[in-house]
Amino acid sequence: MAIEVVEMTKSDVYGERNQAVYEKEVSLSDVGTSDIIKIPAGMNKIAVTLSVGGGGKGKVQASTDTIPVIDAITGIIWVDWDKGEVAVDSQDSCEPAISALRLNQTFAGTTKLTVRCQ
Numbered sequence: 356m357a358i359e360v361v362e363m364t365k366s367d368v369y370g371e372r373n374q375a376v377y378e379k380e381v382s383l384s385d386v387g388t389s390d391i392i393k394i395p396a397g398m399n400k401i402a403v404t405l406s407v408g409g410g411g412k413g414k415v416q417a418s419t420d421t422i423p424v425i426d427a428i429t430g431i432i433w434v435d436w437d438k439g440e441v442a443v444d445s446q447d448s449c450e451p452a453i454s455a456l457r458l459n460q461t462f463a464g465t466t467k468l469t470v471r472c473q
Contacts, residue, residue, distance in 0.1 A: 360391045360426055360455075363470065375473070381458055382467040383413070389458035389468060393425055398472040401449040403456065405441060411464020412442045418455045425455045433457070 363377035377398070381389040394401060405415055416433040424430055438445050440461050449456070458468035 358388060358390055358428060360393050360428060362393055363395060363472070365395075368473070377472050378470070380467060380469045382465065383458060383460040384465050386460050386463060388460075391425065391428065391431075392456045392468070392470055393422070394453050394455060394470075394472060398451055401451065401453055401470065401472040402446070403436070403449060404444070404446045404469040405458070406444050406467040406469070407442055407464060408466075409464035410442075410462065411460060411466045412440050412462035413458055413460040413466040413468075414438070414440045415447075415468060416457050416459055417449055417453045419452050420454055422454060431455070435459075 363379040365375050365377055368374035368376050377395050379392045403415055415436040418431050418433055420431050460466045
């Protein structure tokens, strides 16, 4: 399966006029790397949750490369999140300068990366 760059889905914020949130989930059921989630420009808060199951382990990786580099999929510099490899559900946030995120599953089982930003 080829890795792709995926866009986040824009949704309205319930009860808030002219407000939007962007969301995306990627999951893996074996060791490997997920599609790349491109973060929209202008985001102030980026929440990240990594869910693990079935003995899985994984880590989140972030990049601040330019959008043309992200879109090309090659030559991207990835940095592991501060939590490193985790075997339990974990949550964190990223600074607004992040241009892309991905999930790296390091041990058999299941993992799911959920990203939400506003």
